[in-house]
Amino acid sequence: MSKILEEAITVVSPEHCKGCGLCVISCPQDVLFQIDGFNSKGYHPADYTGEGCTGCGMCFYACPEPAAITVYKKGAEHDAA
């Protein structure tokens, strides 16, 4: 079931992430981090702390990979929310 988000969220696809960390640097709210674990390519993928995203999209534009980051702004539909 999808629902309308009341707060923005950032979703990182761990298998698409190459662990460069640019999204972490770009985030004005400091709500992204790199996990200690690895993805299948051996990178430490980024993740969202789960709280505080404003949906500004800075991380989306800083990220060099087409599919690694998706930002759902407040009011967007999202399945897993």
Add this chain to the structure above:
Amino acid sequence: MPKKLVLERPKGFYEKFERKPGDKSNTHYCPGCGHGVIHKLIAEAIEDLGIQDRVIMVSPVGCSVFVYYYFKTGNIQVAHGRAPAVATALKRANPKAIVVSYQGDGDLAAIGGNNILQAANRGEHITVFFVNNAIYGMTGGQMAPTTLPGMKTTTTPYGRDEDNEGPPMKVSELLATLDGPTYIERTAVWDNKSIAKTRMAIRKALQCQMDGKGFSMVETLAACPSGWKVDPKNQYEWMLENMQPFFPLGVKKDIRDERESWHRTPRDNSAEEVSEALDLNVPDPKLFPSEYKKDSYRNPSIKLAGFGGQGILSAGAMLANSAMEQGYHSSWIPSYGPEMRGGTAYCFVNISDQEIGSPTVSHPDVLMAFNRPSLEKFEADVKTGGLLMYDSTIIDVEPTRTDIEVLAVPATKIADGLGNTRMANTVMTGAYLAQTGILSREAMEQTIPKALKRKNLVDANYLALKAGMEFVENQ
């Protein structure tokens, strides 16, 4: 444009990247690479501007060689540095296309330096996205024209020395001095603000082309963490500290508002205009032979070969021109060494009652050999059933092929008898006319005065032509 609620993989990208088996969703770029960011901004702009079915991306050589695997647009990949030339052709042939040349700094500023300069100067209606990371990335981190002073690369292990290698080349400033370009801006991807500015600049550059306002280029300073040996987490700081002082950001030229929208209309010359320019009197109806002496004489590909100075090129040009006087299609291509006399000289002539596809001739129907090396070198190339003519005065060997027609013409001797050995070419031409009948003596006689710079030789060449024809007719 409605505000997007979801920022996701732009539709300007393919759903799958079919570059190699396995992972079809990631790019091949290194972690932190500036190309990925710029790709995303372009793909998003293509989607938002609604031009996806009009865009043709021109991929360069360099790290971004695989642009064509990523953008769901028209794609072509071209030789190193030549993207602006190919983009020029694409745009001129398809004026409605949005042609985008994507190039790195090694490709654009070094190998393709002149290509970008000329395309910008012509004000080509193309958009160039120039990614400047101050280094050759793909080949292993060599110095580029844009490499920073003191910067260590594999080819400047002690750092780029301005006294020895010169200072970094500022391409945007350079091109902005030209009258041709309409919009040139340098941007960067080194923090959120600069990325936002790059995003806007990319849209402006594409819009410039959509509006028919001419050449646009965005130079974007981008990171090569692998080439620089900098951790991606520190690349922004590195860029601000090292690149910013040498490559000032900003709009270098923008005359979009002053320029009217214009489109190049290719000049389509009528047959009459071509005839006038070439001083031709194309007959109507065309003066083709009613029948050919042999089928193989029809629509010949001819190779003339000899020493420079023997009139090889001018004999070929006279054949091609007199063919036009009769209404044939014809082509002529010379091939010669730098020597005016004594070097090798070849030319290729095609004469046809059909349009000619390729003007080159590798297997001629007719070979006219004016010296021994040419006979020995090209005899084997003549098509079976073809015609080999050679100057038997100065070639002291005979052809060995038995599957071709051979005509020995003592052209130099005949010309000498007329007082000028240098007319051997015209004698040979006359022999060809008499042998094949595909060209008329009248057409050739119209051509000779136009071809000869020294008008006092015209009458002598008429005699040489006649003598060559009579040699064959009396055999």
